[in-house]
Amino acid sequence: MKGWEPVTVGESDASVYRRGDVFAKCCGPDGVSELRDERDRAEWLAGTPIPCATVVDWVESADGACLMTTAVPGVPGDALAAEDQAGAMASLGRVFRELHSLTDCPFERPLASVVALAEDVVRRGAVNPAYLTDEWRKLAPVELLERVVAERPYAESVQELAVCHGDACLPNVFFDPSTLEVTGLIDLGRLGIADRYIDLALLTIQIHDEWSADPAPFLTSYGLPHPDQRRLEFYRRLDPLTWG
Known part of the structure; x- marks a missing residue:
């Protein structure tokens, strides 16, 4: 071009x-x-x-x-200076609370379709090991999928549907490096109605892994200081199986 x-x-x-x-x-x-x-x-x-x-x-x-x-102004979350990361969590929490509070979204991403996608990726042998933790790499992808399927009834029984980004990783969230306010979201191909924990699971693990920080300030700003750890783990295990 x-x-x-x-x-x-x-x-x-x-x-x-x-x-x-x-x-x-x-x-x-x-x-x-x-x-x-x-x-x-x-x-x-x-x-x-x-x-x-x-x-x-x-x-x-x-x-x-x-x-x-x-182009969204600012810098992606994974490029923020280390000294600014803690301050950015307040804005991050507010924006995702506002996103999850939107209504009248015409797009849906039901859990059944996400699990079906994971089943297809695993069946094709297309799981990218780079997306897995060291612990999960010790298991065959089919074993990880079996754990997801076993936990699915619980996740469905407690899900809280909201407008979700669907790929809420730090590179997809931009910040003003001066004010630390969120300036925009990108890569919206998975946006739709889903359990809000699909976003919270990715954001909290990204804050831990990419920023080496405790996500508690983000969760407090979001309004959920005591999240369901079982549900966070479910979506953290499911997401890597959907890329391939």
Whole structure:
């Protein structure tokens, strides 16, 4: 793409480019449906008070598709200076509380579909070991999946449905490095109605692993100082099995 610089960070299967304040995410024919889902969710979220990347253009042809969005100002959470990470947790908690309080979302991500996705990834032998903890790498992916399936009835019995990001990792949350306020959310392809713990599980483990910090200030700001640890563990084990 002439005039566009390739972006090499991130884990998207699509090709990503930047020109000025616009990002372009491009895919072949097999990825059009998934990229269209991301476009639709970004357009919906942009109509709410939650800051996010906004859609600039969409191009689709027999060769694939390209989604163009605005660049969110600031820096991603995993690039925040170490001395700023604790201060950023208050803003992080507030924004996700507000996200989970939204209504009238037309997109759903039921637990049954997430588990089905994990079953497909495991069946194809496509689980990425880089997403697993050292402890989980000692087990076959099918064993991890069996633990998820065994805990699914409990997770379903206590789920609290909300508008969730679905891939709430720190690189997908941008902050103003001066004020430490959240400036926007990106990579919205998994956004939809789901158990709010699907976001909380990822955020708390990311804070622990990436920031080497106790997530308690984030949870307090969010309004849940004493989360259900069993449910957090369920979604932490499920998420790595859905990428592949």
